[in-house]
Amino acid sequence: MVNVIGLGYIGLPTALMLAANGVEVVGTDYNGNVVEELNHSRVTFQEDGLLELYRRAVEKGIRFTTEYRKADMYVISVPTPYDEFSKKVDASYVERAVESVLSVCPPEAVLIIESTISPGTIDRHVRPIVERADKKVHLVHAPERIIPGNMIYELEHNNRTIGCDDREVGERVRAVYASFCKSEITVTDIRTAEMTKVVENTYRDINIAFANELAKICRKDGLDVYEIIRIANKHPRVNILTPGPGVGGHCISVDPWFLVGDYPGLANIILAARKINDSMPEFVLERVYGICKERGVDISRVGFYGMTYKEDVDDIRQSPTLQLIHNMEKHLCGHMVKFYDPYVEKDITPNQYHSLDAFLEQVDLVVIMVGHTQIRENLEKLEGKLVLDTRKVADCPDWYTL
Ligand code: SAJ
Numbered sequence: 001m002v003n004v005i006g007l008g009y010i011g012l013p014t015a016l017m018l019a020a021n022g023v024e025v026v027g028t029d030y031n032g033n034v035v036e037e038l039n040h041s042r043v044t045f046q047e048d049g050l051l052e053l054y055r056r057a058v059e060k061g062i063r064f065t066t067e068y069r070k071a072d073m074y075v076i077s078v079p080t081p082y083d084e085f086s087k088k089v090d091a092s093y094v095e096r097a098v099e100s101v102l103s104v105c106p107p108e109a110v111l112i113i114e115s116t117i118s119p120g121t122i123d124r125h126v127r128p129i130v131e132r133a134d135k136k137v138h139l140v141h142a143p144e145r146i147i148p149g150n151m152i153y154e155l156e157h158n159n160r161t162i163g164c165d166d167r168e169v170g171e172r173v174r175a176v177y178a179s180f181c182k183s184e185i186t187v188t189d190i191r192t193a194e195m196t197k198v199v200e201n202t203y204r205d206i207n208i209a210f211a212n213e214l215a216k217i218c219r220k221d222g223l224d225v226y227e228i229i230r231i232a233n234k235h236p237r238v239n240i241l242t243p244g245p246g247v248g249g250h251c252i253s254v255d256p257w258f259l260v261g262d263y264p265g266l267a268n269i270i271l272a273a274r275k276i277n278d279s280m281p282e283f284v285l286e287r288v289y290g291i292c293k294e295r296g297v298d299i300s301r302v303g304f305y306g307m308t309y310k311e312d313v314d315d316i317r318q319s320p321t322l323q324l325i326h327n328m329e330k331h332l333c334g335h336m337v338k339f340y341d342p343y344v345e346k347d348i349t350p351n352q353y354h355s356l357d358a359f360l361e362q363v364d365l366v367v368i369m370v371g372h373t374q375i376r377e378n379l380e381k382l383e384g385k386l387v388l389d390t391r392k393v394a395d396c397p398d399w400y401t402l
Helices: 011-020 032-039 050-059 092-104 121-133 151-157 167-177 190-220 225-232 255-262 268-295 320-330 356-361
Strands: 002-005 025-028 063-065 073-076 110-113 138-141 160-164 185-188 302-305 338-340 365-368 386-389
Touching (some): 011 073, 011 151, 092 121, 121 190, 138 167, 138 190, 160 190, 190 225, 190 255, 190 268, 255 268, 302 356
Parallel strands (some): 002 025, 002 073, 073 110, 302 338, 302 365, 365 386
Antiparallel strands (some): 138 160
């Protein structure tokens, strides 16, 4: 049996996928509300195909509880927040989960940590706990790679990495993941797996930063960055990403800091990329102020469309819009502009609307921060408005871009 600990964005789909493919699974979360929702046939976040997968898993007998269970294998997918000032990973949730597992697990159990951790976390934070508990268990790091918005497909089709101390244990874990993963599963050591995960997200951060820097350079000279990227990408070895209002989410905007924090003086391009991406919300604000001045728009008639960190997800963690709100608070004008996101039901900020039409009625300049399908399918509603399209959702010559 596998006990999946932490039923969030990663743990829940993983638990469901294992169960739907015939593995006996108990899902554990210490948050009673999450367990209650799941026990009442409600999935706790929006993701394509999640509800259908949930139903398949329930048919196969998955159970949800707040208790840690006796199992041969544990998949730990609890949050690993980072400290904004020190930029270091906060492994306390992982530590507590490991402690709780150790209190119930049989000897020789396998503890698989899926949460993103900074390189060296298992040696520094987890092994000492295991040593203190004086119980023989096997540690494994199997970092997740799925992308919100396409999680279910990617769980089945992405290659995976399994880091372990002991090859035979790695092969056992591989067999369990192979119950649903149709792609290549590489078995390596734990430190290599930890580093690989952070390197993957850092690679993407650097590439997004390059696109964002190009946007700033082209703006300076009145060049169309999108056209330049489109043409450059026709080169067989060039693949530039898309500029945007910043980088959000719990991974790409966080993981590179672990390398900066642990390798000061060495992680230079990584640090520069982080700074460029973090500067984008402010760059959007500068564009907004410029357009308002040029077109005589009152700041109270400016509306930001989209608050999540990217399109068609309901996750707002570290989103460019939240970063921008934070910046505006410093300039004491955050309360004047308007916000709307079809995926965000909770009020995050004053002047937040819950209907697209009501929001549009109140604004003259719409700043598209997220390219949700909703706005792509309702472009006609933007007719007569000034638009700053930071995501290039449409090819409208009259619209402003980054
Ligand atoms: N973004 C751009 N321009 C682009 C691509 C992305 O501005 O061309 C922005 C997005 O809008 C978003 C941010 O970057 O704000 C990150 O989004 P993303 O879609 O690139 O990635 P995440 O954070 O949703 O998921 C990443 C993925 N990692 C990589 O692609 C290397 C995913 O596979 C990981 O599982 C996930 O991080 C994680 O949990 O680590």
